[in-house]
Amino acid sequence: MPDVFVAGLDGQTRKKAIAILNENLAEVIALTLAVKQAHWNLKGAGFIGVHELLDDVADRLRDSADLMAERAVILGGFARGTLEVAAETAKMDAYPVEEEDINAHIKALKDRFLTVGESVRKGIADAGDAGDEDTADIMTEVSRAIDKDAWFIGANATK
Template sequence: MPDVFVAGLDGQTRKKSIDILNANLAEGIALTLAVKQAHWNLKGRGFIGVHELLDDVAARLRDGTDLLAERAVILGGFARGTQEVVADTAKMEPYPVEISDIKEHIEALKERFLYVGEAVRKGIDAASEAGDEDTADILTEVSRAIDKDAWFIGANAPA
C-alpha cells in the first residue's frame, strides 16, 4: 500500500476499510449516474421540481463519494472510482435508460436508494467490526444523506 496518513490502525484493518470504502464508492457512483439519468429524461406533472431536486441530490451523492474516496487514500489505498471499476463491481440493479414517466423514475430511484442505503449500513457494521470507527463514521454521514434524499425523492410519489 502507498503512504499511510493515519495512526492506530494496523494494515489488515486499513485494507478491510479500504475494501469497504471502495465497494460503497462504486455503489455511490452508480447511484449518482442513475439520478442524472432520471434528471435528464423525466417528464410529467411536477417535472421542474423533481428535475431541480435531482441536481441537488446528485451533488450530495458526489460529496459523499468524495468522502469515501478520500478516506480510502488516507488509509493508504487507492480510490477505485473509474467507470470500468464501477461497471464491474457495483451490484445495484442497472437503471432503465428508456423511461421518461416521472412516476417510473421516482419508483426506480427509490428502489436503488434503498439498496445503496442498505449496502452502506452493512459497510458501517463491517468497518466497526474491523475496528475503524472513523470509517464507520464517514459511512454513517453518507447513510444519513442517502436516507434524506430517498425521502425527498419518495415524497414526490403520487398517493
C-alpha cells in the same frame, strides 16, 4: 500500499476499511449516474421540482463519493472510482435508460436508494467490526444523506 496518513490502525484493519469504502464508492457512483439519467429524461406533473431536486441529490452523492474516496487514500489505499470499476462491481440494478414517466423514475430511484442504503449500512457495521470507527463514522454520514435523499425523492410520488 502507498503512504499511510493515519495512526493507530494496523494494516489488516486499513485493508478491510479500504475494501468497504471502495465497494460503496462504486455503488454511490452508480447511484449518482442513475439520478442524472432520471434528471435528464423524466417528464410529467411536478417535473421542474423533481428535475431540480435531482441535481441537488447528485451533488450530495458526489460529496459522499469524495468522503469515501479520500478516506481510502488516507488509509493508504487507492480510490477505485472509475466508471469501469463502478460498472464492474456495483450490485445495484441497472437503471432504465428509456424511461420518461416521472413516477416510474421516482420508484426506480427509491428502489436503488434503498439498495445502496443497505450496502452503506453494512459498511458501517463492517468498518466498526474491523476496528475503524472513523470509517464507520464516514459511512454513517453517507447513510444519513442517502436516507434523506430517498425520502425527498419518494415524497414526490403520486398515489
